[in-house]
Amino acid sequence: MAAPARRQSTMSTSSAATEKASSQYPDQQQQQPPSSSLRQSQLIQSQPGGGGLRVPSNRKTIYDRHLNRSQKADLSRASFAFLFAEMVIYAQRRVTGIQDLEKRLNEQGYPLGLRLLDLLFYRSISSTSSSALTSSSTSSSPPNRPLRILPLLHLIHGPLWRLLFQRPADALEHSVSPETPNEYMITDNDPLVNTYISVPKEMSMLNCAAFVAGIIEGVCDGCGFEAKVTAHNQGTEMWPGRTVFLVRFGESVMERENVLERAGVK
Secondary structure, three states, rough: OOHHHHHHHHHHHHHHHHHHHHOOOHHHHHOOOHHHHHHHHOOOOOOOOOOOOOOOOOOOOHHOOOOOOOOOOOOHHHHHHHHHHHHHHHHHOOOHHHHHHHHHHHHHHHHHHHOOOOOHHHHHHHHHHHHHHHHOOOOOOOOOOOOOHHHHHHHHHHHHHHHOOOOOEEEEEOOOOOOOOOOOEEEEEEOHHHOOOOOHHHOOOOOHHHHHHHHHHHHHHHOOEEEEEEEOOOOOOOOOOEEEEEEEHHHHHHHHHHHHHHHOOO
16 A cells, blocks of 8 residues: 555656746746647738738739830740640630631630730830930820721731731732722731641641731721731641731721821821
8 A cells, every 4th residue: 555655756746846847947838839729820810811812022913013024025935835725725615616716716816906006005105205315306206006007007017016926927918809998918927826736637727826816806996997807828838837817897997098098197
């Protein structure tokens, strides 16, 4: 019966020793790692809202960047090829035929054309104003939106094509048929959008440059020119991927064109 008494005495002495140690070193208890529940509460407090848009530490997003910051920045072709291939795969879902697929690609490019038009004029105005400040002459004026069909097509053939593909289009033609005076053609001998797309034989009529046709249509509508733009395969022996973008303007546009021509507006 003496053994249990000794155990109680040893337990009491050990508890007394721990109380004495805690009284002598009170700071060591505060340095112990927090429990898992405390860590979770700290993480929840550090992330208010529990989700949403992640903002970097400097509180700036892509919308705070200057529009001319990426003016001379080039996108790698591998990134563009991967992104555009995914866009074609997305547009290919639940389509009934080639025309439906090209229509979806056209609809994807249309809003891009509206935004590229504003970006193109903004950069042209900013570059014109900066050159006017550096030069002594003040005769340079910012570019205006085109009022006639030919200046609009030159805008698409030159500045817009250089903005997209770093080169102008290969040709700009007007229909010689008297029955279709509202048809114009923009030619690209080697469209970049078709470079990395393999079209099967049963879909040989498919032209993924319908995406670029949607961009052209968006630019025309943004300038107030109602038009319908389609992409057509016109391959040659030298340029097998040659594509012709057929631009058909509406009747109201042609009527306005005749009025401005009689008034002498260029």
